Amino acid sequence: MSHIDNVSRRRFLKGAFGAGALVLTVRYIPPLLAQGKPADGQTFDQTDVDRATFHPNIFVGIQRDGTVYIVAHRSEMGTAIRTSLPLVLADELDADWKRVKIDQAIGDKRYGEQNTDGSRSIRNFYDTMRQCGAAARWMLIQAAALQWSVPAAECSTGLHTVVHKSTGRSLGYGELAASAASLPVPTKEQIQLKKPAEWRYIGKGMLSVDLENLCTGKAMYGMDARLDGMVYASIERSPVFGGKVKTLDDQEALKVAGVQQTVSIDPFKPPAAFQPLGGVAVIADNTWAAFQGRKKLKITWDNGPNESYDSVAYKKELSETAHKSGKVIRNIGDSDKELAAAKNVVEADYYVPLLAHAAMEPVVALAEFKDGKVTAWAPTQNPQAVQAIVSSELGIPKENVICNVTLLGGGFGRKSKPDYVAEAAVLSKKLGRPVKVVWTREDDIKFDYYNAVAAMYLKAAVDDKGKPTAWLQRSVFPPITSIFDVTQVYGDPPHLAQGWTDLPYDLPNIRIENGPAQAHVRIGWLRSVANIYHAFGIQCFTDELAHRASRDPVEYLLDLIGTPRTLDFTNVQYPNYGADYKTFPWETGRLRKVVEMVAEKSGWAKKKSAKGHGFGIAAHRSFLTYVATVVEVEVNHQGEIRIPRVDTAVDAGLVVNPEITRAQFEGAVVFGTSIVRSGEITAKSGVIQQSNFNDYPVARINEVPAQTNVYITESTAPPAGVGEPGVPPFVAAFCNAIFAATGKRVRDLPLSSNSNFG
Amino acid sequence: MVKLKVNGIDRSFDGDPHMPLLWYLRDVLGLTGTKFGCGMALCGACTVHKDGEATRSCITPMSATAGNEIRTIEDVGTNGLHPVQKAWMELNVPQCGYCQSGQIMQAVSLLKSKPHPTDQDIDEAMAGNICRCGTYQRIRQAIKLAGGKSHEPHR
Numbered sequence: 080m081s082h083i084d085n086v087s088r089r090r091f092l093k094g095a096f097g098a099g100a101l102v103l104t105v106r107y108i109p110p111l112l113a114q115g116k117p118a119d120g121q122t123f124d125q126t127d128v129d130r131a132t133f134h135p136n137i138f139v140g141i142q143r144d145g146t147v148y149i150v151a152h153r154s155e156m157g158t159a160i161r162t163s164l165p166l167v168l169a170d171e172l173d174a175d176w177k178r179v180k181i182d183q184a185i186g187d188k189r190y191g192e193q194n195t196d197g198s199r200s201i202r203n204f205y206d207t208m209r210q211c212g213a214a215a216r217w218m219l220i221q222a223a224a225l226q227w228s229v230p231a232a233e234c235s236t237g238l239h240t241v242v243h244k245s246t247g248r249s250l251g252y253g254e255l256a257a258s259a260a261s262l263p264v265p266t267k268e269q270i271q272l273k274k275p276a277e278w279r280y281i282g283k284g285m286l287s288v289d290l291e292n293l294c295t296g297k298a299m300y301g302m303d304a305r306l307d308g309m310v311y312a313s314i315e316r317s318p319v320f321g322g323k324v325k326t327l328d329d330q331e332a333l334k335v336a337g338v339q340q341t342v343s344i345d346p347f348k349p350p351a352a353f354q355p356l357g358g359v360a361v362i363a364d365n366t367w368a369a370f371q372g373r374k375k376l377k378i379t380w381d382n383g384p385n386e387s388y389d390s391v392a393y394k395k396e397l398s399e400t401a402h403k404s405g406k407v408i409r410n411i412g413d414s415d416k417e418l419a420a421a422k423n424v425v426e427a428d429y430y431v432p433l434l435a436h437a438a439m440e441p442v443v444a445l446a447e448f449k450d451g452k453v454t455a456w457a458p459t460q461n462p463q464a465v466q467a468i469v470s471s472e473l474g475i476p477k478e479n480v481i482c483n484v485t486l487l488g489g490g491f492g493r494k495s496k497p498d499y500v501a502e503a504a505v506l507s508k509k510l511g512r513p514v515k516v517v518w519t520r521e522d523d524i525k526f527d528y529y530n531a532v533a534a535m536y537l538k539a540a541v542d543d544k545g546k547p548t549a550w551l552q553r554s555v556f557p558p559i560t561s562i563f564d565v566t567q568v569y570g571d572p573p574h575l576a577q578g579w580t581d582l583p584y585d586l587p588n589i590r591i592e593n594g595p596a597q598a599h600v601r602i603g604w605l606r607s608v609a610n611i612y613h614a615f616g617i618q619c620f621t622d623e624l625a626h627r628a629s630r631d632p633v634e635y636l637l638d639l640i641g642t643p644r645t646l647d648f649t650n651v652q653y654p655n656y657g658a659d660y661k662t663f664p665w666e667t668g669r670l671r672k673v674v675e676m677v678a679e680k681s682g683w684a685k686k687k688s689a690k691g692h693g694f695g696i697a698a699h700r701s702f703l704t705y706v707a708t709v710v711e712v713e714v715n716h717q718g719e720i721r722i723p724r725v726d727t728a729v730d731a732g733l734v735v736n737p738e739i740t741r742a743q744f745e746g747a748v749v750f751g752t753s754i755v756r757s758g759e760i761t762a763k764s765g766v767i768q769q770s771n772f773n774d775y776p777v778a779r780i781n782e783v784p785a786q787t788n789v790y791i792t793e794s795t796a797p798p799a800g801v802g803e804p805g806v807p808p809f810v811a812a813f814c815n816a817i818f819a820a821t822g823k824r825v826r827d828l829p830l831s832s833n834s835n836f837g
Numbered sequence: 838m839v840k841l842k843v844n845g846i847d848r849s850f851d852g853d854p855h856m857p858l859l860w861y862l863r864d865v866l867g868l869t870g871t872k873f874g875c876g877m878a879l880c881g882a883c884t885v886h887k888d889g890e891a892t893r894s895c896i897t898p899m900s901a902t903a904g905n906e907i908r909t910i911e912d913v914g915t916n917g918l919h920p921v922q923k924a925w926m927e928l929n930v931p932q933c934g935y936c937q938s939g940q941i942m943q944a945v946s947l948l949k950s951k952p953h954p955t956d957q958d959i960d961e962a963m964a965g966n967i968c969r970c971g972t973y974q975r976i977r978q979a980i981k982l983a984g985g986k987s988h989e990p991h992r
Contacts, residue, residue, distance in 0.1 A: 157933030157970045286929050293934030294922045296870020296910030300935060303869035311864070336853050366873070367860035368853075439874050439882055439935040439969045488872070488935025489969050520875040738929060742972070746932055749971025772879040772967060780973040781960040787974055 126150060127182045133256040135218055135264050137189055138211040139168055145239060145253030147172065147179045152190035153200040154460045155183075156438075156490035158743060158802050159287040160200045163736040164208055167201075170280040171212030171273055173236040174252070181288050186462025186482035194461040196495045196604055197656065198702035198800025201735055205798050213270040215259075222259040223250045238279075284736035289486065301458030301485045302517070304445040309513035310339060312506050313369035316358035316526055319382040319765035320600045321349070324359060331375035332361055337368025341376070342509050344502065350565050351601055353468040355502040356526060362510065366517050382765055388599035390432070390532070390761040397534035397596055398428060400555045405594035406569055408580050409651045412588035417549035421540030425627060427620055429537070430827045431612040433760035434530040435769070436605055437777055440488020441523040446503035447513035452479040453504045458487040460495035468497050469504040480504075491750075492604035496528050521770040528603025529760055531556040535616035540588075545628020546638060549588035552620075554579055554613065557598035568595035570609070572652040578613035578701055578807060580653055583667050585641025599765065606750055607806040610701040614807030615814065615828070618697035622815040623824065632696050632815065633678045640698075643668025656703055662797055663703045672792065673707040673728040674698045680790050681709040681726035688819035691715065695815025697808040702800025704731040708748075708808040710784075710816040718836065720817065722752070722784040727805060729789065732796035740801045744789040747805025752778040754806070755813050757831040776831075841902045843868070844912035854900035858892075859883045861899055862909060870910035870938050874967070881966030884939035885909050891946035893965075910938040913945060921945050924983035932970035940966050944980050953984050 124130060127148040131140025140148040149168050151161035161181055169179050184190055192203065216236055223241035224231035227248060234243050242249040275282070292298040317323065329341040339362045346357035359376055363369035418424060446455040446469070453469050462482040470477040487494055499516055506514040518526075533556035539547040559574060560567040570593040572580070580591060605611075625635035646665040648655075655663060677696070678684070686694045691714050698707035708727040714720050725748050734740050757776040761768045769775040814825035823835050830836040839850045843866060850861060857876075862868040862885070871894055874882030878893035885894045886908040894907075914922045921944050924930075931937045940963070947954055947962040954962070959977050968976065 155933075157931075159932075286926075287931070289934070290926055290929070290931065291918075293931040293937055294925045294941065295914055295918070296938045298934050299869070300872075302873060302935075303863075305867065305869075365856075365860055365864040367856050367864070370876075437969060439872070439880065439933065439967065441873070487933060489933045491969070517873075520877070520880075742929060742932060742975070745974055746971035749973060750969075752971075771877055772875050773877070777967055777969060778971070778973075779965075779967060780963045780976065783971065783973050785956075785974075 126184065127180065133260040135215045136211045138208065139172065139215050141215065141252050141256045143253050143256050145178055145251055147174045147252070148182045149179055150182045150184050150190070152184035152193055154195040154462070154484050154487055154490065155289065156195065156460065156487035156494065159736065159739045160195065162285055162288045163739060164200060164204055166280045166285050167205055167208040167735060168212035170278055171209045172216050173238060173279070175239040176280065176285060178239060183484055185484065186466050188463060193463050194495055195490070196460055196492055198802040198804065199656070201798045202658065202703065202800065205735070209272055210267060210270060213272050214265050217265045217270045218259045218262050219252055219255045221262050222255045226250065226258065281735050282733065282737070284738050286738065298486050300440050300488045301443045301445070301456060302440050302488060304456040304485060304515060306445060306447060306513040309445065309515050310362050310364070310510065311366045311369045312360045312362050312503070312514050312516045313373045313519065314344065314358045314360045314502060314516065315373050315376050315378060316356045316522070317346070317380050317382065319380070320385045321383040322380045323357070323383065325379040325381045327359055328377035329359070331377070332372040335368060335372040335375060337364040338372035339363055342506055344505055350563050352563050353464060353496050353498050353501065354472065355498055355505060360506055362514070369517070370519060385599045386765040388762050388765040390763070393532070393599070394430060394534070397532065397555045398430070400594040400596065401428065401534045401536035401553050403594065405553050405555070405592035407590065408575055408593055409589065409591040414549040414551050414588040414590035417588045418538060418540050418551060421549065423541045424538065425541060425624060426536070426538040427623060427826060429535040429612070429616040429619060431533050431615055432758070432828065433532045433600065434605055434754060434758045435524050435527045435760050435775055436491040436493035437524060437775060438487070438489030438491055438493055441520055442493065442499045442518040443516065444500040444503040445513060445515040446500060446507045448473070448504060448507040448511070451475055452481070453507070454481045454483070455500050455504060456483045456485055457497070457500045458485050458494055459497055459500060460487065460490045461497060464495070465497040465500045468501045472501045472505055473508055491606040492608070493527060496603055520772070524769050524771065524775050525767045528562065528601040530605035530608065530611065531559070531602045533612035535612065537616055537620040539624060541624060541628065545624060545630055547586050547624065550582070550584065550586050551590045551592070552579070552582065552617065553592040553594060554616065555594040555596050556609070556612065557596040557602050559602050559604065561598035562601050562603065568597055569593055573654045574609040576654050576656070577609035578617065578699055579609065580651060581646060581665055581700070582617060583646060583665065583670055583700070584639040586639070600762070600767070607701060607803040610699065610803070610807040611754065611810060614697065614699040614701070615811050618699060618808065618811030619814050619825070622695065622697070622818065626818070633674060633683055636696065636698060637671060637674055640667050640671055640674070643671060658703055663799065665700065669705045669730050670698055670700055670707070673705045673730050676790060676792065677707040677709050677726050677728035680728065680788065683709060691820055693816045693819025693821070695812045695817070695819055697811035697815060699808040699811070701804045701807055704729065704799040704801065704804040706804045706808045708812040710809065710812040712813070712816040712820050714817070714820045720830070722813070723786065725784040725787040725809065727787065727789050727809070728792065729804070730792040730794055731801050731804070732794050732799045734791055734801070735798060737791055740791060741789040743801045744805040745787045747803070748787050748809045749778050749783045751806045751809035751813065752783050754810055755829060756782060757829050759829050759832055839899050839903045841904065842906045844908055850899050852899070855898050857895050858885070858897040858899060858902055858907065859894040862894060868909050868911055872935055872938055874936065880936070881943060882936050882939040884942040884966065886942060886946060889949070891943050910942060913941065919945065921948065921979070921983045924979040928975045928979045928982060930972050930975040930979050932972055936966060936968045940968065940976055944976070944983065947980065948984055954980060
């Protein structure tokens with residue numbers, strides 16, 4: 080394990096303990112391979128990389144002592160991304176990982192896109208990291224060649240050194256830093272990337288640079304941010320989404336020891352997007368006093384139009400919509416005609432409720448408004464979105480918002496929505512002091528951006544072998560786009576493409592539809608997003624058809640997937656997770672392979688489900704990664720469900736960091752276990768009924784799979800996602816295993832409120 | 838005035854006696870290794886040792902700490918990492934890491950009373966500590982690994 084300073088912490092302490100926060104003008108240079116100088120000739124002086132003796136681009140810098148700084152511009156929420164991406168650069172640089180220090184970036188568009196979501200950090204920056212590392216290595220080689228007066232072609236690199244083989248000379252990177260700095264930066268065409276056989280780190284991986292800090296309590300999260308003179312805020316928000324304060328009596332609150340004052344925050348103007356929700360903030364000397372003061376507020380609310388929102392009625396409404404013709408998303412053949420004429424028709428309804436993120440670190444942010452500028456410390460997945468919302472809330476230029484990114488105590492998509500950072504900035508401006516806004520767990524659960532509630536209706540006409548001759552699937556869910564445009568009621572192409580538009584089955588008649596649903600709460604991205612409900616519907620329905628036909632579910636699934644081919648989305652809106660379709664085509668052969676692999680590894684052929692003991696399978700592609708999962712369950716006489724074993728096979732293309740990838744897939748099945756067992760947010764009279772881990776339980780150590788085996792396929796395909804793709808197939812496979820053990824179908828999640836299981 | 842010991846240092850507290858120990862540690866002493874997760878003893882992120890017993894600091898009022906010895910994550914592994922921390926690192930347990938201070942404090946306490954815990958012992962002792970990233974499988978293995986090494990003298 081290499082010892083690497085937690086730079087984000089170091090930086091943060093500088094600001095935190097009065098040594099002066101870094102407040103610097105941010106400038107933009109488009110080409111990542113440029114010399115690292117702003118257009119006007121001044122030098123960036125923002126990061127250790129910028130200040131290093133040799134910094135050929137904004138991602139890497141080398142000091143005379145050989146220290147290599149590498150910028151991590153993505154947010155660390157447990158995926159070890161601030162290890163894995165710098166590791167790619169270090170590999171191409173031929174750097175000694177023990178001499179690498181990680182420099183956590185602030186929000187800054189010069190790094191390109193920074194929203195750490197969508198399982199795309201490696202996918203989108205793999206090439207950039209390689210090029211930046213290779214460019215630096217190229218310049219170091221040139222510098223050494225000049226010094227030795229030999230052709231650069233005769234020189235190569237060893238670990239942290241340039242070597243001239245024929246004379247046995249070598250120079251360390253530190254020794255070359257100053258001379259390399261005076262050389263021109265190469266073009267993309269000049270640099271040469273390593274061949275896979277030459278990789279030191281890619282494909283082998285490295286554990287998190289933060290590992291020791293994470294085990295010793297030294298890791299600094301947003302919750303741990305402190306500034307001299309800061310005050311603590313806890314905000315009472317409208318219990319109904321979109322409500323406003325009618326009357327406020329804060330007299331009792333102000334009597335609480337440690338409470339300083341209350342401050343009102345204006346309600347948002349629809350659409351909500353990332354604006355603060357509004358409400359009344361209690362300002363205090365410490366967190367607890369702020370919480371206590373808040374309990375004493377007397378507020379009456381004008382609840383507004385969402386007061387009638389009732390999740391029981393809403394479920395019925397969605398289900399009814401799912402039974403009516405919807406918008407056609409993709410069509411092959413004529414399903415309607417075939418279904419009308421068919422002898423054997425099977426249909427089923429599936430339902431997944433609203434889900435909350437419930438990251439272990441509740442939402443929190445620290446911000447200081449001073450001299451027209453805001454400096455924030457936030458556990459954010461999206462620091463540039465922090466800049467944007469703080470800029471618009473305070474009416475200051477984006478460049479005047481410095482967003483320091485702390486470690487995140489979990490994100491799962493919640494912390495890509497920076498409403499909470501805006502709250503801290505708004506309050507700091509009003510108070511003229513640094514303000515730390517701390518959400519309680521109750522706030523975190525009641526004022527989330529929930530994963531959409533979804534109803535699905537599936538219908539198939541089957542032949543005498545039980546194979547569909549026609550397939551209809553219709554989903555209804557309030558779309559995420561509703562937070563940006565309140566008139567949006569249909570699924571948008573990127574989220575329909577999450578496992579719905581791209582049904583991979585080789586069938587003559589397919590009709591894929593989507594119906595409208597009005598949102599009454601904030602809907603947002605949550606780990607795996609729409610794939611959760613889409614995979615649940617499709618993969619459970621597939622299993623139902625297999626069992627009805629008395630066919631082996633694996634054999635049946637492979638039959639439906641059909642022969643290896645590339646799915647054709649001509650005339651279909653299929654955004655493919657924002658990736659180029661030629662580079663990341665949808666290949667059914669890869670899905671087949673993971674199904675076959677997991678069947679083999681789990682010993683599927685020898686497994687026989689019986690009463691109380693069942694096996695289930697599901698397969699799904701999401702975030703460009705192909706995953707198949709087999710789940711084993713045991714159900715006792717009391718109906719208690721145990722999960723002795725899970726096997727999951729993964730084709731994520733090239734995997735940079737296999738050990739970290741395995742951990743992500745292990746975690747995904749735990750996340751999925753929570754969804755199946757107990758994940759459910761409900762509303763009555765517009766008020767969210769859950770509040771903490773007592774009524775929004777998440778999986779505990781005694782409820783999760785006893786053993787999860789992850790098999791990663793060797794692949795030369797470009798790297799795809801690993802954080803999210805494990806969740807959707809697990810959820811479906813778990814439910815299919817429950818059927819195999821009990822004979823009861825799980826069509827409504829979660830089990831805890833399903834009358835067949837709860 | 839409440840007198841107590843925190844990580845071996847004598848402390849006195851004359852604030853609101855209802856204030857939970859968690860916020861005293863975090864906001865007053867700046868010991869931020871102990872985490873806030875739920876405020877209701879439901880998640881275990883705030884676990885510290887009170888006279889050697891794993892205790893949820895978020896529901897422990899300062900008035901209930903008089904004369905007690907409190908130990909937090911900051912005091913574990915100060916003279917070389919604790920076997921539990923070593924096992925945590927060896928098996929790459931943490932993901933986001935936010936719950937891990939509490940997990941480690943709970944595991945240290947478990948191993949003190951049961952140096953070689955069974956799976957059921959682990960379930961019983963650790964079921965109060967939530968990990969949303971889902972590192973439970975590794976937590977279980979790490980506890981067993983550390984248990985195997987528990988003959989190593991360590992405070």
